[in-house]
Amino acid sequence: MIPIDDSPIVRDGKSLILAMDHGLEHGPVDFEEVPEKLDPATVFETATHDAVTAMAVQKGIAEGYYPSFEDDVELLLKINGTSNLWMGEPDSAVNCSVDYAAELGASAVGFTVYGGSNHEIEMVEEFRDVHEDAREYDLPVVMWSYPRGQGLKNDTKPSTISYASRLALELGADIAKVKYPGSKEAMAHAVDCAGDMKVVMSGGSKTSDYEFLSTVEAVIDAGANGLAVGRNVWQRENPTRILDALEKVIYEEETADAALEATE
Numbered sequence: 001m002i003p004i005d006d007s008p009i010v011r012d013g014k015s016l017i018l019a020m021d022h023g024l025e026h027g028p029v030d031f032e033e034v035p036e037k038l039d040p041a042t043v044f045e046t047a048t049h050d051a052v053t054a055m056a057v058q059k060g061i062a063e064g065y066y067p068s069f070e071d072d073v074e075l076l077l078k079i080n081g082t083s084n085l086w087m088g089e090p091d092s093a094v095n096c097s098v099d100y101a102a103e104l105g106a107s108a109v110g111f112t113v114y115g116g117s118n119h120e121i122e123m124v125e126e127f128r129d130v131h132e133d134a135r136e137y138d139l140p141v142v143m144w145s146y147p148r149g150q151g152l153k154n155d156t157k158p159s160t161i162s163y164a165s166r167l168a169l170e171l172g173a174d175i176a177k178v179k180y181p182g183s184k185e186a187m188a189h190a191v192d193c194a195g196d197m198k199v200v201m202s203g204g205s206k207t208s209d210y211e212f213l214s215t216v217e218a219v220i221d222a223g224a225n226g227l228a229v230g231r232n233v234w235q236r237e238n239p240t241r242i243l244d245a246l247e248k249v250i251y252e253e254e255t256a257d258a259a260l261e262a263t264e
Ligand SMILES: O=P(O)(O)OC[C@H]1O[C@](O)(COP(=O)(O)O)[C@@H](O)[C@@H]1O
Pocket: 019, 020, 021, 022, 025, 026, 144, 202, 203, 204, 205, 228, 229, 230, 231, 232
């Protein structure tokens, strides 16, 4: 972990990363209800909102679309990723080098580690190379720290999420992106386990405005540093409105109720 408060992907110590790697990770199914979002430019447009500190995409999307948005959006290049067609133990192919991420204009890199998978050892060794290459460019490293595999039946239980945040600290991440462990108290423990490293919550599938914002409120109350979110923003009819509300909950530490009321 290095100090990253001056990084462009951090605003007032917090981050709101807009993720759009779902076409690879889940397949086009995530765009069925919002077919216009199949065009990555529409989501880059959403990422120009002041609340968004970075947009996380795979190499192909960055190559094709980032040049039109480089003045308004910070790029977080996701270095590895797997399709949903892969049926083996959780694993993730390294799809891009840190050198090429830097060439594309990335302000940070992202890397998934599936702790507990039968492929954990190789993934952590790949993370080592990515982490040390990123240090050469002073690029913050965001770890998608997702323990899962045949030995892990519940990947969001509190002890697993605390382990996920600790594992990221120990391996050198600057931000750990973890799933919500179900309560503010459990999130607070995951944050404690991360020491001075930043922890952000992973968004998850789309829920109601209130449910989503209340969870984000709990996460901020727990001392976490924001959110890395995809579907709960760009699957909405009005992504700007939820980003207006998230701006209030994350940076102004307002309640979900107050944020909703102010953005009605
Ligand atoms: O591995 P999972 O749990 O299916 O989720 C992977 C997806 O979730 C994210 O980590 C966050 O996106 P969401 O907010 O839509 O859950 C994406 O970067 C990634 O594509």
